[in-house]
Amino acid sequence: MSAPDWDVIVIGAGPAGALAAHQLARCQLRVLLVEKRVFPRWKVCGSCLNGVALRALEEAGLGHLVGDLGAVPLGRIRLGLQGRQLELALPAGRSLSRGRLDLALCEAAVAAGAVLRSPCEATVARSHPGGRKVLLRSGTDVQTTSARVVLVATGLGSSGLSSPGLGRTGLGPDLPIEMRISPRARIGAGCELDAGVSGYDRGTIHMAIGRHGYVGLVRNETGALNLAAAFDRPHLIAAGGPASCAAAVLAAAGFDPLPEAAAATWRATPALTRRCKPLAAERVLLLGDAAGYVEPFTGEGMGWALMGALALVPLVLQGQREWHSDMEREWSRRHTRLIGSRQRFCHGLAFTLRRPGLSRGLLAAARRWPALTAPLLQHLDGASCQRITPEPCP
Numbered sequence: 001m002s003a004p005d006w007d008v009i010v011i012g013a014g015p016a017g018a019l020a021a022h023q024l025a026r027c028q029l030r031v032l033l034v035e036k037r038v039f040p041r042w043k044v045c046g047s048c049l050n051g052v053a054l055r056a057l058e059e060a061g062l063g064h065l066v067g068d069l070g071a072v073p074l075g076r077i078r079l080g081l082q083g084r085q086l087e088l089a090l091p092a093g094r095s096l097s098r099g100r101l102d103l104a105l106c107e108a109a110v111a112a113g114a115v116l117r118s119p120c121e122a123t124v125a126r127s128h129p130g131g132r133k134v135l136l137r138s139g140t141d142v143q144t145t146s147a148r149v150v151l152v153a154t155g156l157g158s159s160g161l162s163s164p165g166l167g168r169t170g171l172g173p174d175l176p177i178e179m180r181i182s183p184r185a186r187i188g189a190g191c192e193l194d195a196g197v198s199g200y201d202r203g204t205i206h207m208a209i210g211r212h213g214y215v216g217l218v219r220n221e222t223g224a225l226n227l228a229a230a231f232d233r234p235h236l237i238a239a240g241g242p243a244s245c246a247a248a249v250l251a252a253a254g255f256d257p258l259p260e261a262a263a264a265t266w267r268a269t270p271a272l273t274r275r276c277k278p279l280a281a282e283r284v285l286l287l288g289d290a291a292g293y294v295e296p297f298t299g300e301g302m303g304w305a306l307m308g309a310l311a312l313v314p315l316v317l318q319g320q321r322e323w324h325s326d327m328e329r330e331w332s333r334r335h336t337r338l339i340g341s342r343q344r345f346c347h348g349l350a351f352t353l354r355r356p357g358l359s360r361g362l363l364a365a366a367r368r369w370p371a372l373t374a375p376l377l378q379h380l381d382g383a384s385c386q387r388i389t390p391e392p393c394p
């Protein structure tokens with residue numbers, strides 16, 4: 001029995017994978033971080049870090065990145081629905097382009113000792129005594145390597161792990177993990193507009209809410225205007241694409257039109273709302289969006305991804321000595337405790353936003369009695385959220 005090549009292989013270098021690689025490399029583990037795209041890369045995302053995400057970066061010793069990279073402080077959120085608007089003061093938040101943030105997190109992981117392989121696509125393969133095999137594909141070159149623990153942080157592109165014969169979930173042949181995509185799942189879409197476009201002031205999140213989806217707009221550190229949206233799939237098809245859907249949502253919300261968006265390059269995501277069960281298999285742990293996602297309205301997927309990365313470190317360290325099936329159940333339990341209540345809140349909001357009468361009533365009530373918005377603002381701040389203090393390395 002040969003020893004595995006690596007202590008940990010992390011598949012996917014988004015916030016979840018890069019932070020996990022950073023934390024584990026700091027503990028002197030031999031970490032291979034595999035990313036299929038070349039960084040810096042643009043990604044469909046609102047690019048807003050909420051209180052939870054900012055605190056997780058601080059806990060990881062990377063809080064300085066936010067200032068170093070010039071992230072824009074977010075002071076306000078403006079909600080627009082059926083021509084009516086409501087502006088609220090935000091308790092916390094920064095906007096920062098994903099190109100810059102993800103590259104910086106990846107560099108921090110490498111500086112801590114992780115080895116980065118990119119561009120390279122990884123596939124989880126069979127377990128073997130003491131480890132789990134992983135296939136690495138760069139162009140036509142395919143290699144097999146192995147690790148004691150494999151972290152799957154592949155975002156919504158988990159199906160990117162599929163290849164013929166690799167099981168129902170596409171995650172691997174002997175991974176008893178089921179991924180369910182909600183039949184009503186919306187599709188994410190986004191683009192970036194030049195800093196020269198007018199309107200939409202810096203430091204404010206603009207959220208236009210329509211019957212078939214919503215569009216979030218925010219200026220990032222370069223002044224560019226980032227658009228990130230979620231639309232019902234049938235509407236997206238009927239409207240002829242994300243640009244026309246977004247134009248209709250902005251108009252209905254009473255926001256300034258953005259003719260530049262019609263000519264922009266839009267990118268779309270796979271279906272958003274999904275859950276995976278369980279969140280682990282022998283020597284494999286899922287984190288970030290790969291472990292499940294709801295909708296982007298509350299702008300907190302990066303917070304979940306970063307918190308998850310901090311929370312699984314103790315289990316990965318334990319898995320270096322030996323692997324017990326209890327650890328798989330423990331990760332599912334920890335993840336639910338940490339992120340489950342936030343995801344339920346998000347499901348509740350998604351339910352409300354799909355009912356125009358209910359949303360309109362709530363907006364009207366919030367305009368009259370602003371105290372009603374307290375739960376939403378507390379949620380965005382996440383101050384009551386469990387703190388994860390990284391454990392000292394053994």
Ligand SMILES: Cc1cc2nc3c(=O)[nH]c(=O)nc-3n(C[C@H](O)[C@H](O)[C@H](O)COP(=O)(O)OP(=O)(O)OC[C@H]3O[C@@H](n4cnc5c(N)ncnc54)[C@H](O)[C@@H]3O)c2cc1C
Binds near residue numbers: 012305
């Ligand atoms: C429209 C929209 C708006 C959003 N707005 C916000 C927001 O404002 N704030 C917020 O916090 N969150 C937001 N989110 C959510 C946020 O983008 C995600 O939750 C976050 O990116 C999850 O991080 P992750 O590391 O799990 O996945 P990702 O960031 O998706 O990273 C996964 C990485 O894995 C790589 N990968 C995939 N498969 C493989 C493979 N087989 N081999 C190697 N590499 C692979 C991918 O290339 C990618 O780089 C938004 C999402 C959407 C769709």
